[in-house]
Amino acid sequence: xxxRLIVLMSILIALLGQLPAQTTKPALWSAKTDRTxxxxxxxxxxxxxxxNNLGFGWPQGxxxxxxxxxxxxxxxxxxxxxxxxGTDRIMxxxxxxxxxxxxxxxxxxxxxxxxxxxMPQPVTLAVGDLPPKIDAIVFQMFxxxxxAPVWHSRFQVSLNGTRIPSFEDAVNSLEQTGPISKLxxxxxxxxxxxxxxxxxxxxxxxxxxxxxxxxxxxxxxxILVNPHPFKYQVSITGSVMDADTHRPVPGASVxxxxxxxxxxxxxxxxLKEVPAGMVVVKANASGYDDGVSR
Numbered sequence: 001x002x003x004r005l006i007v008l009m010s011i012l013i014a015l016l017g018q019l020p021a022q023t024t025k026p027a028l029w030s031a032k033t034d035r036t037x038x039x040x041x042x043x044x045x046x047x048x049x050x051x052n053n054l055g056f057g058w059p060q061g062x063x064x065x066x067x068x069x070x071x072x073x074x075x076x077x078x079x080x081x082x083x084x085x086g087t088d089r090i091m092x093x094x095x096x097x098x099x100x101x102x103x104x105x106x107x108x109x110x111x112x113x114x115x116x117x118x119m120p121q122p123v124t125l126a127v128g129d130l131p132p133k134i135d136a137i138v139f140q141m142f143x144x145x146x147x148a149p150v151w152h153s154r155f156q157v158s159l160n161g162t163r164i165p166s167f168e169d170a171v172n173s174l175e176q177t178g179p180i181s182k183l184x185x186x187x188x189x190x191x192x193x194x195x196x197x198x199x200x201x202x203x204x205x206x207x208x209x210x211x212x213x214x215x216x217x218x219x220x221x222x223i224l225v226n227p228h229p230f231k232y233q234v235s236i237t238g239s240v241m242d243a244d245t246h247r248p249v250p251g252a253s254v255x256x257x258x259x260x261x262x263x264x265x266x267x268x269x270x271l272k273e274v275p276a277g278m279v280v281v282k283a284n285a286s287g288y289d290d291g292v293s294r
Contacts, residue, residue, distance in 0.1 A: 004243035004289050032082055034222075035128065042138075042224035043131045048123055049087035049220030053181065054144060055080040064142055064183055064219075066232050067276025072178035076112040086123035086203075092215045093153060093207030094120055100211045109145055109179065109215020122202035123221050130196060131225055136258050137188040137196070138227050138275075139167070139203075142219035145179035148172040153207045153214035159195045160202055164188070169292060170280050171205060181219060183277035187257050196223070227258065232276035239267045240283045240291065252285040 027034035029051035036045045051064060056073045058064065079089040092113045101110050148155060148171070157167035167186050176182065195201060203221055207214065240252040240263045248267025253260065256279045259271040263283070271281070283291040 004291065032084055033126070035126065040228060041222075042228055043226035044127075045222060045224055046125050046127050047220055047222040048084040048125055049218065050080075050083070051142070051220050052080075052088075054088050054217055054219050055083070063232070064181075065230075065276065067183060067234065067278075069176070069178075070144075070181045072180055075109060075179060084123065086121040087218050087220060089121075090118055090215050090217055091120045091205075092118040092213065093155075093210065095208050095211045096213055097211070101213045104211070104213055106151060106213025107145065107147055107177075107179075107215055109217075110213030113215050118215070120204060120206040122204040123218060125201040125203065125221065125223055127196050127199055127201055127223060129199075133226075134193060135226050137193060138224045138257065139186045139188055140222040140224065140275075140277075141184045141186075141203075142181055142221075143171070143174065143176070143184050144181035144217040144219060145176045146171055146174035146216045147177060147214055149175050150177065151212045151214040152210065153212040154210050155205055155207050155216075156209075158204050159192065160198060162192065162195055164192060166280060166282075170278065173280075174278070179217075181217075183275075185257050185275040185277050185279050187255075196225075229273065230275040233272075234274045234276050236271040236274055236281060238269060238281070238293075239263070240269065240285070241267055242288075243291070249283075249285050249288070252283045252288075252291075254281065254283045256281040 032050050034047040039045055053070060059071060076090060090109045090113045092110055155168060155171045157164050157171055170184055170186055236256055240249045241247060242249055250263055250265045250267055252263040254269045256271050256274045259274045261269045261271050263269045281293045
C-alpha cells in the first residue's frame with residue numbers, strides 16, 4: 001500500500017519584460033479565432049473564442065494572462081453574435097434535468113439556464129499541421145464559475161472523446177463563486193499528443209453523471225505548441241512531506257506546467273518560470289501516491 005504525499009507551497013509573481021520576436025502577427029483579442037505560427041507566445045498558437053471576458057469586456061488595466069481572477073459579473077447573458085460553439089455561454093452538465101434544477105441545490109447559473117441552449121458544447125480547435133519537432137504542449141483555458149467542491153459536481157474533460165485525467169483534476173478543484181473567471185494553464189502529457197495530429201481537436205467539458213446543477217462557462221481556449229517564455233511568471237517554493245508522519249521526502253520530483261524540480265534533503269523545492277494563473281503542482285516519489293496542490 002502506497003503512502004500519501006502532501007505539498008505545501010508559496011508563490012511569487014514576476015513579470016517577464018522581453019518577449020521573443022514573432023514571424024507571424026497574432027490575431028487581435030477581438031478575433032473569433034487565431035492560428036499563429038512563430039508568434040511571441042509559442043511556435044504554434046491555436047485559439048477559438050475571442051478574449052473578451054464572456055462579452056463583458058475587461059476592467060481597466062486588466063490582463064487575463066496575469067493570473068488574476070476577474071471581478072464578479074452579472075448573469076444570465078446572451079452569447080455574443082458569432083461566438084464559437086462552447087464559448088461565451090452558460091452550460092450545464094448533460095445529466096442535469098429540469099427536475100434536478102427544481103429539487104436540488106445549485107448555483108445561480110443553473111437556475112437561469114434553459115435547455116437546449118445550456119447543453120455542453122465542445123470547443124473546436126483547428127490545429128492544422130503541427131511543428132515538425134515538439135518539445136511541449138500547453139492548454140490555456142479561461143474558465144468561469146466552476147464550483148465542483150461546492151456543489152459536488154464532477155466534470156470530465158476530453159479531447160476528441162479521450163478523457164484527460166490531469167485536466168479533470170484541475171477543473172474539479174476550481175471554486176469560482178462570484179461568478180468569476182481565471183486562466184488555467186495545463187501541460188498536455190506526451191501520450192496525448194497524437195490526438196492533435198488529427199488536425200481538428202474538440203475539447204469538451206461536461207458533467208454527465210452527477211445531476212448536480214453547477215453551471216459554468218468558457219471564454220477562450222488556447223493550445224500552445226512549444227511555448228515561449230510566459231509574459232507573467234511565478235516562482236513556487238514549498239515542501240514535500242509524508243502525509244502521515246509530516247516528515248520531509250527528499251528527492252521527490254515536483255512539476256507544475258513545464259517547470260520541474262527535485263526536493264532537497266529537507267524536502268524543499270523551488271519551481272521557476274511557471275505561468276501565472278492556476279496550475280497543478282504535482283509531487284511523486286517511490287512508494288508514494290502522487291501529491292497534488294493547486
